[in-house]
Amino acid sequence: MEQEVRLCEVGPRDGLQMARGMMAADDKLRWIRQLAAAGLREIEVGSFVSPRLVPQMADTGQLLPQVLGIDGLTVCALACNLKGAIAAYEAGAHVIAIPVSVSDTHSHANVGKGTDAQVEAVATIADWLRSQARPARLDVAVATAFGCSMEGAVPVRRVAQVAAAVMRAGADEIALADTVGYAHPAGVREAVRAAQDAVGARLVKLHLHDTMGLGLANALAGLDEGIRAFDACLGGLGGCPFAPGASGNIVTEDLVFMLESMGYRTGVDLPRLLAARALLAASLPRETLRSGVAAAGIPRTYPAAMAA
Numbered sequence: 003m004e005q006e007v008r009l010c011e012v013g014p015r016d017g018l019q020m021a022r023g024m025m026a027a028d029d030k031l032r033w034i035r036q037l038a039a040a041g042l043r044e045i046e047v048g049s050f051v052s053p054r055l056v057p058q059m060a061d062t063g064q065l066l067p068q069v070l071g072i073d074g075l076t077v078c079a080l081a082c083n084l085k086g087a088i089a090a091y092e093a094g095a096h097v098i099a100i101p102v103s104v105s106d107t108h109s110h111a112n113v114g115k116g117t118d119a120q121v122e123a124v125a126t127i128a129d130w131l132r133s134q135a136r137p138a139r140l141d142v143a144v145a146t147a148f149g150c151s152m153e154g155a156v157p158v159r160r161v162a163q164v165a166a167a168v169m170r171a172g173a174d175e176i177a178l179a180d181t182v183g184y185a186h187p188a189g190v191r192e193a194v195r196a197a198q199d200a201v202g203a204r205l206v207k208l209h210l211h212d213t214m215g216l217g218l219a220n221a222l223a224g225l226d227e228g229i230r231a232f233d234a235c236l237g238g239l240g241g242c243p244f245a246p247g248a249s250g251n252i253v254t255e256d257l258v259f260m261l262e263s264m265g266y267r268t269g270v271d272l273p274r275l276l277a278a279r280a281l282l283a284a285s286l287p288r289e290t291l292r293s294g295v296a297a298a299g300i301p302r303t304y305p306a307a308m309a310a
């Protein structure tokens with residue numbers, strides 16, 4: 003069994019993008035430093051999108067150069083079009099993540115164009131990135147891969163087709179994303195297998211939301227199918243503002259607890275991670291942070307894996 007699991011903390015982007023209230027840029031920086039100090043090596047720090055549509059992300063361009071100074075941190079930023087990808091690249095992002103929704107309706111609501119046109123946007127961005135001197139990883143989140151609140155069921159064969167299309171378009175890494183949190187473990191297994199058949203090892207990650215309380219069960223199903231990378235958000239905040247009914251991401255602290263308890267290594271120090279909740283809670287008093295392990299405390303049975 004491969005014991006390493008890579009976590010990407012998406013709190014500063016997905017977690018904050020539809021928060022009630024704005025986190026000040028200085029607080030974002032302090033929070034990202036705390037997350038990195040807790041051992042998170044990959045953090046999605048923001049997005050380069052319309053500041054009118056997503057005002058919480060308007061300061062990403064200022065934030066990015068500052069977080070690039072954090073030792074050993076892979077800095078990810080989300081973009082939805084070439085303009086945003088260029089801005090992310092020029093600000094120094096190591097990874098640029100693009101959403102491509104399987105649901106045409108969600109795609110229009112989210113990025114202003116349908117699925118096929120957004121795949122073409124990925125190809126344009128990949129071509130542009132290839133012409134640049136500094137390499138940057140191009141990730142694609144195949145959104146609404148487990149259902150859409152506007153279109154309903156999303157056929158697994160269509161998920162596999164979209165994954166194959168974004169691979170041909172030039173994605174380095176592909177994630178399946180449960181945008182509105184409708185996935186269940188059997189569906190995760192089926193979609194992961196179908197996507198693996200279509201794109202092989204290019205399918206790297208799951209991005210899960212916890213709407214139905216099945217987030218960690220879905221992560222476990224993904225683990226069983228060989229997935230070794232997950233997005234998650236401290237306190238389980240988040241959701242796509244353009245997907246009706248979307249709710250929070252899987253909770254980083256609970257995911258770390260589950261993985262470390264099972265013998266996987268995440269590199270994350272759970273006490274330090276829990277300590278990073280205080281700043282988030284203070285900055286966004288109208289948000290409710292979730293986490294079983296934060297509520298109960300770290301049990302004495304928790305493995306001393308980090309100390310080993």
Ligand SMILES: CC(C)(COP(=O)([O-])OP(=O)([O-])OC[C@H]1O[C@@H](n2cnc3c(N)ncnc32)[C@H](O)[C@@H]1OP(=O)([O-])[O-])[C@@H](O)C(=O)NCCC(=O)NCCSC(=O)C[C@@](C)(O)CC(=O)[O-]
Nearest residue numbers: 050051052054082085086101112113114143145179181242
């Ligand atoms: C996607 C665009 C940019 C389409 O932008 P467009 O195609 O250029 O459309 P437009 O020409 O109609 O422009 C719309 C507005 O965006 C501006 N604009 C255009 N491009 C940029 C840019 N790069 N940076 C800053 N501003 C930009 C543009 O100037 C204009 O401003 P306005 O005149 O209306 O004030 C726009 O629709 C937008 O910003 N949408 C927000 C998308 C978003 O942030 N969604 C949430 C993230 S995706 C997600 O949460 C899902 C995910 C990844 O987590 C996985 C999952 O859970 O499924």
